[in-house]
Amino acid sequence: MDKYVCNVCGYVYDPEVADPDNGVNPVTKFGDLPDEWECPICGASKDDFDKE
Amino acid sequence: MKPVEIAKEIYDVGVNDWNIRDFHGYSTHMGTSYNAFLIIDEKITLIDTVKKDFADQLIDNISQVVDPKKIDYVISNHTEMDHSGSLARVMHRIGEDKPLFCSKMGEKNLSRHFHKKWNYRPVKSGEELNIGSRTLTFLETRMLHWPDSMFTYLKEDKILFSSDAFGQHYAGHEKFDDVIGDAIMPHARKYFANILLLYAPLILKLVEKVTELGLEFNMICPDHGILWRKDPAKIIGAYVEWSKQENTEKKAVIVYDTMWHSTERMAEAIVSGLSEEGINVRPMKLREWHRSDIMTEVMDAKAVIVGSPTLNNGLFPTVSDFLTYMKGLKPQNKIGTAFGSYGWSGESAKLIHKELEAMKFEMPDQGLRLQYVPDKEGLEQCAELGRKIGKAING
Numbered sequence: 001m002d003k004y005v006c007n008v009c010g011y012v013y014d015p016e017v018a019d020p021d022n023g024v025n026p027v028t029k030f031g032d033l034p035d036e037w038e039c040p041i042c043g044a045s046k047d048d049f050d051k052e
Numbered sequence: 053m054k055p056v057e058i059a060k061e062i063y064d065v066g067v068n069d070w071n072i073r074d075f076h077g078y079s080t081h082m083g084t085s086y087n088a089f090l091i092i093d094e095k096i097t098l099i100d101t102v103k104k105d106f107a108d109q110l111i112d113n114i115s116q117v118v119d120p121k122k123i124d125y126v127i128s129n130h131t132e133m134d135h136s137g138s139l140a141r142v143m144h145r146i147g148e149d150k151p152l153f154c155s156k157m158g159e160k161n162l163s164r165h166f167h168k169k170w171n172y173r174p175v176k177s178g179e180e181l182n183i184g185s186r187t188l189t190f191l192e193t194r195m196l197h198w199p200d201s202m203f204t205y206l207k208e209d210k211i212l213f214s215s216d217a218f219g220q221h222y223a224g225h226e227k228f229d230d231v232i233g234d235a236i237m238p239h240a241r242k243y244f245a246n247i248l249l250l251y252a253p254l255i256l257k258l259v260e261k262v263t264e265l266g267l268e269f270n271m272i273c274p275d276h277g278i279l280w281r282k283d284p285a286k287i288i289g290a291y292v293e294w295s296k297q298e299n300t301e302k303k304a305v306i307v308y309d310t311m312w313h314s315t316e317r318m319a320e321a322i323v324s325g326l327s328e329e330g331i332n333v334r335p336m337k338l339r340e341w342h343r344s345d346i347m348t349e350v351m352d353a354k355a356v357i358v359g360s361p362t363l364n365n366g367l368f369p370t371v372s373d374f375l376t377y378m379k380g381l382k383p384q385n386k387i388g389t390a391f392g393s394y395g396w397s398g399e400s401a402k403l404i405h406k407e408l409e410a411m412k413f414e415m416p417d418q419g420l421r422l423q424y425v426p427d428k429e430g431l432e433q434c435a436e437l438g439r440k441i442g443k444a445i446n447g
Contacts, residue, residue: 008195008254041157043194 004030004049009042012052053085055113056227058279059209059271061092065113066275067106068223075221077377078246079342082239083223086134087275089213090117091206094184095124099204099213100275104137111138111145120145125183128154129215131161131200135275140166153181155192158200175202193217193258195251210270217255218287219243220277230282238348239277240287244294245351246344250382252295259292297384299354302445306335307346308359309368314393314425315361321431322357322391325438331355331445333438338370343377350378354445355387356413358404362394362421367403375407387444388413389437391420398423416444 001015013019013033018026019040024033030049037046055063066087072080086102088110096118102110114120123146128136131154139162143150151173154162159172175181177192191203196217204213220239226232248255272280272287280287304326310316319335326333334353336346350356356378360371367375388411390404401419409415420437422430 008251009199041194041199043192 001027001029003052005052006039006042006044007048007050008044009039011039011041013039013049053109053113055090055117058089058227058273058281059211062206062209062211063090063092063113063117064088064227064273064279065090065098065110065117067102067109067113069103069106070223078221078344080221082221084221084276085223087273087277087279088135089273090114090123091183091186092118093186095182096122097125097127097183097188098123098142099127100129100135100215101138101142103134104141107138107141111141121147124150125181126150126152127188127204127213128152128158128162128200129202129204129213130198130275131158131165132198132216133165135215136162136165140168143168143170153190155190155194155200155202157194157198158202161198161200177202191262195254196258197247197251205267210268212267212269212272212284214272214274216247216275218272218280218291219274222277224278226278228282229278229280229286232278236278237290240290241294241351242344242348243276244291245348246381248291249294249347249351250380252297252382252384255291255295259288259295294351297351299352299385301332301352301354302330303332303353304334304355304357304441304445305346305349305353306333306357306359307338307350307371307374308335308391309338309361309370310359310393311361311363311368312393312425314422315359315391317426317431318391318393318420318422318434319359321426321434322359322438322441325435325440326442326445327438328435329439329442329446331442338368338374343374346374347378347381350383350386353386355389355441356383356408357389357391357441358408359391360400360404361392362398362400365397365399367400371400371404375404379407379411383411386411386413387441388415389417389419389441391434391437393422393424393426395424414444416440 089099175190269284272284388408390401392400401421
């Protein structure tokens with residue numbers, strides 16, 4: 001499953017880990033994240049992410 | 053430094069670090085200051101602290117205004133240790149249970165610095181805190197320049213406590229822009245080039261947001277250097293210009309190092325080629341110039357030309373250092389090229405070329421390598437490379 005990297009701070013979204021602190025449980029594909037999801041480190045939007 | 057009353061009952065209780073010359077790899081030839089602000093109101097509020105080594109001075113400065121135990125609230129705009137380092141001492145002195153306001157990331161980051169269960173009060177953008185006759189509004193500024201960074205805005209006095217943004221590494225008795233004048237601008241520019249350049253797109257967004265919110269500023273108070281009270285719009289305008297990175301000046305920087313002067317002679321010949329094209333060119337040898345001073349020149353240059361001898365099949369170490377540093381700061385909209393002298397294998401120019409390409413520089417030439425000491429023909433090739441880059445700059 002593809003990982004995505006934040007262009008602002010370098011955080012890597014890993015679907016296997018997901019973002020449980022913000023209500024996103026593993027396993028969640030990047031494409032399945034809600035539109036309003038933000039980078040948990042820097043608050044960047046999904047548009048600021050690229051496939052690793 | 054004694055406390056300075058910057059507005060009625062608002063004090064800068066920070067300290068000057070006169071003699072620091074290496075600030076985590078940034079050359080601070082005029083030292084720096086760590087500013088911290090004390091607001092006397094119904095709830096006495098301290099905004100940020102200072103580097104740990106100066107905790108005694110901070111406590112002493114606070115004591116000259118008010119008994120530190122009387123501080124009700126502490127605000128941490130930024131968790132980096134030049135601003136949070138004295139927090140443990142301050143909290144111990146004023147009472148570990150006193151509310152500590154910071155961003156959500158600020159709480160996480162402070163916990164990982166100090167490992168204390170303080171009375172954290174995480175705040176979000178737009179949240180307000182009433183301290184009596186005054187209201188503080190928080191504005192999260194994530195990645196400007198850490199995930200925890202935020203601004204605190206004092207509504208009634210129209211004062212922005214901007215954390216590291218708009219700061220300068222400068223220690224002096226002058227505390228305000230109208231006292232020091234334009235002499236502060238090169239320090240502000242260097243700070244931007246070395247700390248904030250990579251976040252230029254975020255800065256443009258933030259300025260847009262602040263304009264939309266209609267915030268007015270009588271004073272901008274950064275955590276380093278002088279405070280902007282005469283014309284706060286000037287430093288905001290400068291940030292916008294620097295962030296755009298339009299690089300309209302016809303300027304080139306040649307960054308190089310040399311072992312037996314051959315790469316240096318190549319650099320000089322490239323300088324002459326660029327000069328013929330009317331380019332303002334500055335050659336900077338890495339063992340003579342600090343990387344942070346070079347980066348300041350790189351910021352508004354249109355072309356960055358990098359030269360290295362080949363040492364043991366690779367780059368000269370200072371050149372690797374600089375390339376790593378520049379890459380992290382993500383300069384935009386640059387033209388680049390590579391050059392270097394070599395003995396037998398000659399990898400350096402190709403390695404530099406690859407690095408500059410990875411930084412998305414426009415590369416009009418494959419770069420130039422010459423074996424051992426350049427002859428007349430070799431130097432002419434260098435001058436030609438300079439002319440070619442000059443023409444690319446001139447468009």
